[in-house]
Amino acid sequence: MTDAPGATAQIGVLERIRMGASELSDAMSKVAGQVLADPEAAARATIMDLAELSGTSPGTITRFCRHLGYDGYAALRVAIATETGRASARHETGWDVNIGREIGPDDPLDRVLKQLITIDAAMLRDTMDLLDLAAVERVAAAIAAARRVDVYGVGSSAIVARELQMGFYRTGVAAWVWTEVHDALASAAILAEGDVAIAASVSGTTVEIVEMLSEAGSRGALTVALTAFPHSPIAEIADVTLVSASRQTDHRADLLAARHSQLLVADLVHIAVAQRRFPEASEALESRARAVVGHRPTPRTRNGAG
Incomplete structure (x- = not known):
């Protein structure tokens, strides 16, 4: 499971986590469970967010990433986001791609504003x-x-x-x-x-x-x-x-x-x-x-x- 990501490119990161679950420590198993339960949320979460969601620590998240062969959490997030994006691409419409799935065509502007602020705030925290x-x-x-x-x-x-x-x-x-x-x-x-x-x-x-x-x-x-x-x-x-x-x-x-x-x-x-x-x-x-x-x-x- 510690092979470099490129060496197992034919296997998605989520499947690699499932296959290697038995090799993980108790703490890292909690991280794996959280990622598999909601990969899209994991792709959006900061390292602090994921640590809180999984009941672990940022250090555990970092060890989990390295166990998978990634330099750090940012690289793992990209891999998860890429995989979940591919999986959902066939279900997306032009609206989904150009505006976003979080915003509907009939949403009132106050909800649109809140969604934009939520996305922006998450990006700024990650930065x-x-x-x-x-x-x-x-x-x-x-x-x-x-x-x-x-x-x-x-x-x-x-x-x-x-x-x-x-x-x-x-x-x-x-x-x-x-x-x-x-x-x-x-x-x-x-x-x-x-x-x-x-x-x-x-x-x-x-x-x-x-x-x-x-x-x-x-x-x-x-x-x-x-x-x-x-x-x-x-x-x-x-x-x-x-x-x-x-x-x-x-x-x-x-x-x-x-x-x-x-x-x-x-x-x-x-x-x-x-x-x-x-x-x-x-x-x-x-x-x-x-x-x-x-x-x-x-x-x-x-x-x-x-």
């Missing part, structure tokens, strides 16, 4: 569990001292990239955002040692993003991957990986929540950089505020007078 704060510290220190910072993102990840770059820019960091491969490669080619390149990609498999970050790394820049998959191609070539949470799903609500998780990491990095550049950041923010003060509405114009 808190997954994120390596020492890695955030390293990235923030490098950006605070960098001559130039490039931020890359395409498709939906371009939103995260733009938010990250704008946060840096507002606090006086020389940062550029690139969402098109030719422009990004041209910019990456002029980076050098001491510069930083950050690439956002939930899946970590976008070919263009991998190419952009690889070019930046070849020029000596510190390369940073912001992704939900720590063993993805983009993470493999990055010097530092910042992991956000994501479910292995095509549901629209889950994809939006994954983006929100990345935005949380982006905000944390931006604030950590601002803390390290406090005098310069304060001056930059104040200078920008003074520059646009004449274009802000007065109380009279806000009320429609004058």
Whole structure:
């Protein structure tokens, strides 16, 4: 049962748990029972949630994952989510995939709002569990001292990239955002040692993003991957990986929540950089505020007078 996951790829993770149940300790048997009883819930749960549900501890969960051949709970969750997703795919409609099974076409908006918040909150909690704060510290220190910072993102990840770059820019960091491969490669080619390149990609498999970050790394820049998959191609070539949470799903609500998780990491990095550049950041923010003060509405114009 301790064979690597790839060695038993023909057997699903849930079946492997069933087959090896007799080899487990009493504590790990409780974990196995909880996973088999509700695999979809296990795929959504944090390590703390699963420990509570199974009446065990996070350490037991970690040992259970390693017994199955996984590096940690995040990898096991992906495997469970992938398997349960395949099993239910034939029952899903276009609505299920694009909106989500948790939201019905006749649901009132207050229930829709609560469902979205529930999904987002779960992702954000998972991100808190997954994120390596020492890695955030390293990235923030490098950006605070960098001559130039490039931020890359395409498709939906371009939103995260733009938010990250704008946060840096507002606090006086020389940062550029690139969402098109030719422009990004041209910019990456002029980076050098001491510069930083950050690439956002939930899946970590976008070919263009991998190419952009690889070019930046070849020029000596510190390369940073912001992704939900720590063993993805983009993470493999990055010097530092910042992991956000994501479910292995095509549901629209889950994809939006994954983006929100990345935005949380982006905000944390931006604030950590601002803390390290406090005098310069304060001056930059104040200078920008003074520059646009004449274009802000007065109380009279806000009320429609004058």
